Amino acid sequence: MRASIELALSRAEGPKKLLDAKAIGASTDAYFNRTQDIVSHFGESRVTYALFIRRPVIAATGFLSVWLENVAREQGIDIDFRAVFPDSSWVGAGEPLAYITGAFSKLAPLETLALQRMGACCVAAHNAYQMSLILPHVAFLAMDARHCAGDMMQEMMAYGAAVGSEAARRDGAKGFIGNANDVTAPFFGRSHGLGTMPHALIGYAGSTVRAAEMYREVYPNEDLVVLVDYFGQEVTDALAVCRRFPDLAAAGRLSVRLDTHGGRFLEGLDPQESYAVLERHTPGTIRRYRSDQELRNLVGTGVSAAAIWRMREVLDQAGFPHVKIVASSGFGTEKCMAMVDAHAPIDVIGTGSFIPNQWNETYATADIVAYDGVARVKVGREFLLGRYEAHPTDSQGRGVK
Template identity: 25%
Template sequence: MPDVVIVVDMLRGFLEQGNPLYCGDSARRIIPHVQRLLEQEIARGSKVFYLADRHDPDDAEFKMFPPHCVAGTAEAELIPELASYPGETIPKNRYSGFFGTPLEEKLEALRPGKVIVCGVCTNICVLHTVSDARNRNYEVEIPVDCVASFDPAAHRFALEHMEKVLGAKLTRVAKAEVAAPRFEVDPSVLSGETADIYFLRAVEILKREGINPLATMEVFSSRAGLLCGMHEVHALLDQILPKDNREVWSLSEGDTFEEKEVVLRITAPYQSYGAYETAYLGMLSQCSGWATAARECVEAAQGIPVISFGARHLHPTVAGLFDYAAVVGGCTGCSSVAGARLAGMTATGTIPHALIIAMGDTVSATLAFDKHMPSDVPRIALVDTFKDEPEESVIVAQAMQGRLQGVRLDTPSERGGVTADLVKETRARLDLAGFKEVKIFVSGGLSAERIRYFIDQRAPVDAFGVGSYISGAKPIDFTADIHQVDGQPVAKRGRIPGITPNARLKRVM
């Protein structure tokens, strides 16, 4: 059975500036994700329906909303970015795509395995269409990065309602594109120094007893999250498992996983990997915790870039792994050189307070930065050291004579931290001074909740820098259990013997 994708109201009237019901920049940011969704689903043979608002000039809906998407006008047209994707357009004049349209009979004819709903607005037409689909017993998925609304709080409420009340499944299309790094396994890991002693003793006993069964080990999680650390686990297993007698299946780096879902399955002589359980569980646990926290911030930001600034909160030997995990979680950049190297990108940073204080003022420090740094390094000034942030933003922009690309607000908690009003004032004063191109970067004590505050207040933030919320994330517990020995199902009490089915696993060795 083919699946069905329902694209809701991705129309010029909602997605292009200047129209009375323009849904805002957050809606524009979902366009590339919807494109990716369509490319993936069309390649799989899914059927696409475009629900399109088409109103009469005197439609009753215009008593609540300004006239919009009147039939025959440009507002009622599909946005150009989606025009080349095949699919059938179904006009509608109410919130639900099922009301007064042929959608229901078309779905009945197709009998889809699931219905994927995307588009705008999350809390209006998407919500009502999903509700009617669930009331007709269709399995519904909603890619959270493919829906948007002009009202951030209502957007979040609708997602929660569709998941927890209507029973729809929230998914994600976009996956961080991180090139597989080449991990060098630390000698202390290979030697067993980092292992729990009881694993070393178990392997020693088995060797002395001459017992080395072909054992299948399965690894599963204690809670849902975003998988990270698997590339490093693969590097470890590739070194320790016999190449002529091994089979490894796993989820991929950056995949989401559910509670208790098997993410890794190893079949090999037990002595070859028994001492390394501590290592591969730890690799997955810590990195997945960081990546999951990063994803929370990225989702809260609704398409606004999030950069990892948390390396300073960790021991330097793991700073690179941390920043790499943050990028896997969706951060568009990271501050440490080691993390950027693992993620295949250039480290991101602005100007520290120390440089400004050492040079005596922000303008001098910014001009020196501009003078000595390569041209490909963004010119972003830190503007909260000595003067009022909006005032200093304008002063630095004037001194840079068109070369300033952005300002960073990092107001300390002693002065109330960065607020939405401060961001709005800074934006307004830069615009009035003729510096509309200068972006505003916010950092300092940010969390997913704090990012949502800026979004809800419609603060014109162009990027967020997040540190301790990601670096201090709780690790995700992973557990490893033997489920098969020499081909025979077995398990400890409380677990089900034998291989646990998971069609999402891919063989990697």
């Protein structure tokens, strides 16, 4: 997996953008350009920056490192990058993630863009790690691209999910096994994105079964994942598809995807029946005190734990025990925790909810900690000096030059 991530980083478009000095100068904060002018006028200094985030994260600095490498190559300058923690390592709040050393006049304009390329990746990695650990026996599919603000964010979020997933796999979780588009699939060791059909195809086909038939005709050798909520008949349509493709169902090559929106219950459920479903399969789950959001995730509208249990129940009763259940719709850490409590029988979760929910949590910060080899940092940031003073010339890591 590590090799896949490194290869994908080398090919990602984001680290190839904004490399020349003019483009960087136009995109950075003005005071960094003015700092460059002043330092160029009064004399160069070799400085070291420490980069950190104020919350715990999973280290995911590779996106930044590759970008700096490309900047150094493009501009013909020396930039020494030292990752304090290897990618996929846990990092405590405020601990320096990396040190960047070089000529002050060359590094100053890079600060704004460097911070953009680190903070969000690390928080996304942390979120993906947490989600994977919460449900270690469930495979996750990254479906973040539609929620991203542009192609660079799309790459950063997929990279973060891949790094966080790598950390989770070391702890025994399945983690993210792939994603939904081709351009970031290499981060997950794949050449292509995963996925079969959107709701629009079912509308086009006129029925869920017909959409499955169309897909099967065009892609006869692929496993089949069918959305079953388009007509509000999840149970009816799921069973109809299983009966139409009994061989796929028996071989475990057919999955039904639940994506019921939050405005209604899965077919056949209401509040009372949702409680009854959980009582049948996981007694006691809803007897403990629950917040409103926990109750919604367990027995509410949309893709609740009760909805998932109900689908598993009807599939098994109809003789389709090998048909898998794919769940999507808002599966962040909180909803994943509810699924653990309910022992929900999920095979795969499709989600983009590892994207940081509160963007201010992604804000990374940089401070210079040394000028010409002399340790010096603004008051209040002395905590950044520890690792620098322990290894002031250590250039282990990615060794950007």
